[in-house]
Amino acid sequence: MVAFLLPQKLAVFFIRLFILSGLKKNQTMQEAIDHLFQKDPIFQYIIDTYGLPTIPKRPQGFETLVLLILEQQVSIDSAKATFLKIKAEHATFKPELLVDVSDDQYRAFGVSRQKSTYIKALSSAILNKEIDLESLPQKTAEQVREELIKIKGIGNWTIDIYLMFCLQEPDLLPLGDIAVVNTIKELLDIHDKSIMETHTINWSPYRSYATFLLWHYYLRKRKRTIVY
Incomplete structure (x- = not known):
């Protein structure tokens, strides 16, 4: 009995995964935005001013x-x-x-x-x-x-x-990136990297999405367009 049930359960799992895969990207983005709006008003300001960013994606390898x-x-x-x-x-x-x-x-x-x-x-x-x-x-x-x-x-x-x-890791904030650091300085008036690290912990588990929004603000304010 178990031998027949296991493939059936796996089939159901993969069907559900297939159905949900098309929704996952938008759902995750909305979850990230909702979370970031609650944690820091700068993100609502960025989206109200410049709209939603493109989520960068590149091939692995x-x-x-x-x-x-x-x-x-x-x-x-x-x-x-x-x-x-x-x-x-x-x-x-x-x-x-x-x-x-x-x-x-x-x-x-x-x-x-x-x-x-x-x-x-x-x-x-x-x-x-x-x-x-x-x-x-x-x-x-x-x-x-x-x-x-x-x-x-x-x-x-x-x-x-x-x-x-490439690997769609959702919770990274590259504080070695000049655009990220300069945008945090401008919008939050935080100039010390250790304080930046402490403050941005609140953005977890969506710090990568926060990064995309910070880049979006940095580029749009300077009227620059980048194809990643």
Whole structure:
């Protein structure tokens, strides 16, 4: 009897999961907004002023991590232009290819020596099986951080963005991000990072959504549009 019931229960589970999957995104966004409105008036002000943000999403894997390395401490537009130059020359864009690109070639693409070192370090880590990017979605945010932080050139900001954009981690606030920090300073008049950390705990478990709203405010106020 049990042997027949188990598949039936699993079938019901997957049917319900399929039905709910289309609703989950909007439900989660609404839950996040309701929560953030209760915790801090700045979020209602942002939405009343500029409307709802686009939720950034990027594919998981090697290409996105390379793009994030390129985005470190430069504008997204500048990094994307460099990324597209590399892709135009190396369409396959695989670790085994990028690990052998010379520093001179990287420099011709607009990649600094430091960042070319980081791209090669990531490529080597994948080729040497020091990290398995395909396994990351099955891990917790803490486990993903422990894996990625070992790679030269991948720090907490890069990991935060990967978790938020690629793995849809809902509760991260990257206080290494200049736009996030400057918006908190402007809207909350908090200038000390330790106080920022304490204050923003109240935004949990939706700090990633709070981040998207802060970015939205920062960009719209400056009349900038970014395609993530």
